[in-house]
Amino acid sequence: MAAAKEIKTQIGSIKNTQKITSAMEMVAASKMRKAQERMQASQPYAKQIRKVVGHVAKANPEYRHPYTLDREVKRVGYIVVSSDRGLAGGLNVNLFKAVVKDAKAWRDKGVETDFVAIGSKAGTFFRKYGGNLLAAKSGLGEAPEAKDLIGSVKVMLDAFDDGTLDRLYVVSNEFVNTMTQKPTVRQLVPLVTSDEDDDDEQPRPDSWDYLYEPDAQALLDKLLKRYVESQVYQAVVENAACEQAARMIAMKNATDNAGNLIDELQLVYNKARQAAITQEISEIVSGAAAV
Amino acid sequence: MAKSFHCEIVSAEQSIFSGEVNQLVAAGMMGDLGIMAGHTPLLTELKPGPLRVLGESGDEQVYYVNGGFLEVQPDLVSVLADSAVRARDLDEAEAESARKEAQRELNEQKSDLDYSRAAAELAEAVAKLRTLDQLRRASGKR
Numbered sequence: 001m002a003a004a005k006e007i008k009t010q011i012g013s014i015k016n017t018q019k020i021t022s023a024m025e026m027v028a029a030s031k032m033r034k035a036q037e038r039m040q041a042s043q044p045y046a047k048q049i050r051k052v053v054g055h056v057a058k059a060n061p062e063y064r065h066p067y068t069l070d071r072e073v074k075r076v077g078y079i080v081v082s083s084d085r086g087l088a089g090g091l092n093v094n095l096f097k098a099v100v101k102d103a104k105a106w107r108d109k110g111v112e113t114d115f116v117a118i119g120s121k122a123g124t125f126f127r128k129y130g131g132n133l134l135a136a137k138s139g140l141g142e143a144p145e146a147k148d149l150i151g152s153v154k155v156m157l158d159a160f161d162d163g164t165l166d167r168l169y170v171v172s173n174e175f176v177n178t179m180t181q182k183p184t185v186r187q188l189v190p191l192v193t194s195d196e197d198d199d200d201e202q203p204r205p206d207s208w209d210y211l212y213e214p215d216a217q218a219l220l221d222k223l224l225k226r227y228v229e230s231q232v233y234q235a236v237v238e239n240a241a242c243e244q245a246a247r248m249i250a251m252k253n254a255t256d257n258a259g260n261l262i263d264e265l266q267l268v269y270n271k272a273r274q275a276a277i278t279q280e281i282s283e284i285v286s287g288a289a290a291v
Numbered sequence: 292m293a294k295s296f297h298c299e300i301v302s303a304e305q306s307i308f309s310g311e312v313n314q315l316v317a318a319g320m321m322g323d324l325g326i327m328a329g330h331t332p333l334l335t336e337l338k339p340g341p342l343r344v345l346g347e348s349g350d351e352q353v354y355y356v357n358g359g360f361l362e363v364q365p366d367l368v369s370v371l372a373d374s375a376v377r378a379r380d381l382d383e384a385e386a387e388s389a390r391k392e393a394q395r396e397l398n399e400q401k402s403d404l405d406y407s408r409a410a411a412e413l414a415e416a417v418a419k420l421r422t423l424d425q426l427r428r429a430s431g432k433r
Contacts, residue, residue, distance in 0.1 A: 041304055041305050042303060042304065044299075044301040044305065044306035045301045045302065045303050045304075045306075045371065048299055048301045048369050048371060049371050051369065052334075052360070052362045052369055052371065055332075055362065055364060056334070059332070146303065208332060209332070210332045210333055210334040210362075211331060211332065211333045211334070211335075212333075212334055212335070213319055213320055213321045213333070213334075213335035213336070214320050214321060214335075214336070219334060219335070219336060220334075222336065222360075223334070223360055226360070226371075230303070
C-alpha cells in the first residue's frame, strides 16, 4: 500500500497547485478586461497624434525639426516595454528575442545599441544579457500613468538631441487578440511616414506648409515630444493588456495540464489499490486452503 | 448652407467628438481662432479655454479644453487636447471658488514658483468660467 499512499499525496499537491492556477486565471481574466478598456481609452489620442505627426512629416516646412531628419546611423536606442511580473507564458521571452535579433542586425553593421528598460523583467534581462542600459523603470502597476514614463523617455530623447543616438525604437507586445500577442519593434524617431493611417488622403501639391502659431520650432518641439510620450505610453498600456491575456492563457493551460495529470495519477492509484486488494485476497485464500 | 469639414476631438483619456461640422472656434496661443471649411493648413498650441463646435444642422456644442494642439488640414481638423470635458459637466461654483483662491494666492505672492503656479491656476479657472459663459449664450440663443 506504500506506493498508493505516495500517489495519493502527489495527487493532493497537484490539486492544490491547480486551485492556485485556476484562481490566477480568473484574476487575470478580470484584470485583462480593465487593461483592455484602458488600452482602448487612450487609443484615439495615440492614433490621432500619429496622423497629425504623419502630416507634419510630409509637409515641406522651412524649419526642419531634427526628429524629421534621417541621419547616418551610428548608435540606436531601444525602449523595451516588458511586464513587472512573470508567469505570463512566453510573453517576455519572445519580446526579448525580438529585441536581441534586431539589435544583432544593427551590431553586424557596426552600429552600437543602447537600451531603456520599462518593467522589471526587462531590467533583469538586460543586466544578464549585458546591454548598455541607460535607464530602467519598474513598478508601474496595473494602471500606468503617462507622467511615470516621462523620465525614461526624456533620457532617450536627450541622447537623440545631443546626437548620441541616431535612431529610436520602441519594443513592445502588440495586442492582436486574447490568444495572440505579437512582439513588435517600431521606429519612433526619426519619424517614419506610414501609409496605414492615410484613409482620407488626397493628392496635393508637393510643397505645402503649415501656418505655425506661435513659431515652428517651439511648437514642433512640443508636439513631437508629446508624440513620442504618447506612443510609449500607448505601448505600455497595450503591453499591460497583453500581459494579463498571456497570463490568463498560461494559467488556463496550467490548470488543464494539472487536470490531465490528476486523471492519469488517479488511474495509477486505482490500479495500485486494486493490485494490493487482489494480493491480499489471494493471500487469505491460499492461507485458508493450507489449513 | 456653409460647407462642412470633418472634425476629431480627442483627449488623452478618450475620444470626445468626431463628425462633420461647419465651424470650430478654439482658443489658440495667439488668440481665438474661427475655423471654417477650406482653411489653410495650420498647427497651433491651445490655451486652456472653450472650444465651440457648430454642427451641420446648426446645433452648437461647447467643450472645455485644458491645453493641447490644433491641426488644420484642408478637409480635416484634429484637436489633441490634454484633457477635455463637455462644458455642461463643468461646475460653475467650483470654478468660481478656484478663481478666487488663485487670485488670493497671487496677491500674497509667496515665491516665484508659487506665483507661476497660481497664475496658471488662475488662467485655468478664468478659462473655465469663460467656457460656461459661452455655453450659457449658446443655450440662450436656442
